[in-house]
Amino acid sequence: MRVPLFLIPVLLLLSLFNPALAQTSFSVRGFVRAAETGEPLVGATVAVPALQTGAITDARGFYTLTLPAGDYTLQATYIGYQTTTKQVSIINSDETINISMAAANSQLREVVVEANSLEQKFNANQMSVEKLTSKEAKLLPAIFGEVDLIKTLQLKPGVQSGSEGTSGLYVRGGGPDQNLVLLDDAVVYNASHLFGFFSVFNPDAVESVELYKGGFPAQFGGRLSSVVDVKMNKGNPDRLKVTGGLGLIASRLTLDGPLVKDKSSFILSGRRTYFDVFTRQINRLKENDKDYNPIPDYYFYDLNGKVNYKLGEKDELFLTAYHGRDFFGFEDDDFKFRFDWGNTVGALRWNHKFNPRLSANTSLVHSGYQYTISNRIDIFTFKLTSDIKDLSLKTDFDLLLDEGHTLRFGASATRHDFTVGRLNFDSDDNRLSFSAGNKYKASEFGVYASDDYLVNAQLSLNYGLRVSGFNSGGKTYFALEPRASAKYNLSESLALKGSYASMMQYIHLVANSGASLPTDVWYPSTPGVKPQRSQQVALGVSKLLNNGQFLLTNEVYYKWMRRQIDFRDGANLFVNDSLENDFLYGKGESYGTELYFEKIKGRTTGWVGYTLSWTYRQFDEINDGRRFPTRYDRRHDISVVLLHQLNKRISLTGAFVYGTGNAYSLPVARFAFQDVEGKEPTVVPVYSDRNSFRLAPYHRLDLGLILKLRPKRGESDLSFNVYNAYNRRNPYFVYFEQIKDENDEETLKFQGKQASLFPIIPSVTYNFKF
Structure with a gap:
């Protein structure tokens, strides 16, 4: 009925x-x-x-x-x-x-990607979704042997990295701030370590990751381009288990097991790098060398914890916590510099079943991100701080109306606290003292309802509406965000899918470069800064081949964005009490097609993805009002991932990526003028249209081998990885070097040079579980 x-x-x-x-x-x-x-x-x-x-x-x-x-x-x-x-x-x-x-x-299940069967993907009403488990990510080659779930998502179509080595996501033309990253319902504002080279997610603590690129379910809101939904492991309910690994730059250790038999379990996981252990020893050995420049300190760590407790047949509690920090510093007798940043999140969730048809999840969530730069020279102290802190309450209901018909609805409220570029400058004698920066408070809310409706064997629908609002500085914004998706089976192995989603974003990332850096600042919508908005439509076809052995999909999408934010030329992003006066507002569009072929059964598994896309922005004050490609506009993006099991003990893995070079702004000429007689002329670069040049194409081959060992107890393996196997020197950025005459007096020309980051990098990691 x-x-x-x-x-x-x-x-x-x-x-x-x-x-x-x-x-x-x-x-x-x-x-x-x-x-x-x-x-x-x-x-x-x-x-x-x-x-x-x-x-x-x-x-x-x-x-x-x-x-x-x-x-x-x-x-x-x-x-x-x-x-x-x-x-x-x-x-x-x-x-x-x-x-x-x-x-x-x-032993096949250790290599075969099996958590999401191809039949399940084919039958799902939802489109534009990529699912990943930590088991899958651990099979693929990794830089320095450090497994990274976000980097694995970059191997999926429609997802691009910002530049060499970074863990930032650029999804269907969106910027890094337009991704909603959740860890057990808690927002993670900066999901990167090592200035963006690694993500904060320890693979031993993570159960699964879902990436939504479009057709967003109504319960998600607050970002324009994607949702990255990360779920932590609950812990083994039957026995204590120890998992860990020793890598080239980091080690990790995880404990999980039961607390109360059949009632409660836990997981506790930690990871830490040890760059600083070696650099400090080198500095001590060289401390008497006057010509030696000490190496700065750097390390990061993650701590994850989760406890679940079954109160009864109808009630269960889940407590999730994460704390991670990066530290970069340098110190000598006259100078001290320290830069630290990181996230702290906590979530308490209560699951209650009213009856077999109705259940609810209610969560109290804290999210926080902060960075601090402190500097001391002689008697002068400089400190710059920025942070965002959230306290959220949300509840979600699932109501099973009948078989094939489920209603989901809920509400959420969040209190935001922003500190934007808080500067303190002091001297020990108290003769100099200066402070600047702003603090903002804001409130955000959302209510939603959606309906999963199996109309018949051929047609299934999901439709819903989210109503969102944001208040800051006495100004309140409201928005209606409709969502809809549909799937129609043309046959048992061929289906058409379509989706539409409208999204609002009320907080904005103030970035001073094309890369996602820890010094980027989150800024709220205010009376003078309106929220960003996007709308996206997508159409796709899915085909199961060879009795479900292979899945072939093709999706085309078009996304248009309003009130995109950029900055005036020469804008000061730090210590600016009127930062929003330097904002510029424009529009954007992104469109393309994504082709995906996947195999998950047998001794050889993997996927091939290809994306053809265009991404543009347009501002009246930039480029004379003409649209221009964004830095992360990438015409062609290809990924090939293969996993092959030679025998029960040895598995081979490989990943190849190719991408059109990033759009870039470079000077096309220079002019010189003599401002002071007798001194060398001042040279000023002349630029053409914004992002009118392209860096060289990016491509790389990674190889891996997993050798299962035979310990007396538990399981262990050695993972051998070669990152950038053919030593491709991919561009990181371009700079210009002055070429002078023989007397080193007159500049003859400027020569462009390319800086690269990672050469070929072999690594080995020892993993164990008992």
Whole structure:
């Protein structure tokens, strides 16, 4: 029976007070998890063979079946796991049946990408989504052997890196600030370590990552281009487990296990680099060398923790915490410099099941990001600080109206506190003292409702509406953000998909370069700074080939953006009490096509992705009002990823990437003028249109080998990686060198030179688990 939408509020209220209202059948629901790790099995099949009906588990490993009264056998199946059966007797009430599945005696599951079956991707109503598990990421080659989930997402179509080595994401023409990054519902404002070279996500602590490039579900808001939804592991509910790794630049250690049998489990994970251990020793050995320049200190660390506690059959609590910091510093007798930055997040979530058809998740979340630059010269002290702190409360409801019809709705409220470029300058004798900078407070809210509706075997729909608002400086903005997506099956192996999404962004990243840096500042919408807006449409086709062995998809999209922010020439981004007076507002557009081919079964697996795209911005005050390509406009972007299992112990991996060079502004001429007689003339560069040049194309081949060892206890392996295997010197930036005459007096010309970052880098990592 299909329920008319106007009856939904009535049924919702009735279901709260009378769960068995008009039940002619009953629900069987529960979770499917791996017996060894306790991780949810996404895409597992739970079926009742006698009735020829079944269900697929969702992203939490949750399933729901609607059955008449009687005795049945439930059968759970999942690739790489033993088939599991459970007996259930339904008399006059709903039942909860949780299923634990034991791993099959096969090594293939360590190499095969299996968490998201191709059939599941094909059948999903949602389009423009990329899913990834930490197991998948650990199989791929990595720079310095350090696995990075965000860098793995850069290998997917429609996702580009900003420049060599960075972990920033540029999704379908959007900037790095237009990505909403969540860790168990908590916003992570700067998801990078080492000035953007690594992400903050420790792969041992992460269960899965979902990237939404378009067709955004209504529960997400606040950014224009993408949502990166990261979920942490819950911890092993059965036994204590130790996981870790020793790498070239960092080591990591994770403990997880039960706290109270069948009630509670935990995970605690840490990671730290040790550049500073070696550099400090080198500095000590050279401290008596007057010509030696000491090496600055640098290190970063991550701490992750999560605890879940089952209060009863209907209630469960989850507590997530993350704290990470980067430190860069230098000190001698007369000079001291220190630069540190990082995130702190915490989330307390309560899951409550009112009845088998209605459940709710309520979360209290804290998110914070801060950077501090401090400098001391003789008696003078300089300190620059910027931060953003959030306190959020949100609740989400899932209401199963009937099989194939689910209503989701909820609300959220956030209190923002901004410190923008807070400067303090003092002297020890108190004769000099100066301070500047601004503080802002803002409130943001959102309410939403969406409907997943299986119309028939061919057509499924998801449609919803988000209402958002933002208040700062006495000004309140409101917006309606409609969302819709549809899937139509032309046959059992061919489907068409389409989506539309409208998004608002109320906070903005003030950046002083094309790369995402820790000194970038978050700035709120104010009476003078309006929120950004985007609209995106996408159409796609999906085709299963060779009985589900391969999946081929092609998506085309068009995105138009309003009130994009840039800066006036010569704008001062630091210590500027009137920063928004230097903002410029314009529009943007991005469009393209993404082709994707994937195989996840067999000894050889992997994918091929190709993106053809165009990305432009247009400002009245820039480029004489003519549109120009953004730095991250990349015409062609190709990624090829292959994984091959030679035998039970040895696996080979490889990844090749190619991308059109970034758009760049370079001087086309120079003129000189003599301002002081007898001195060398002043040379001024002359620029043409913005971003009218291209850097050389970017391409790179990474190779890896995983050798499984045979320890007496647990599991271990050695991961050998070669980053940039053929030593391609990819461009990082371009600079100009003055070429002077033989007497080193007169400048003859300026010669452009390319700076590169990473040559060929071999590495080895030892991983263990017991």
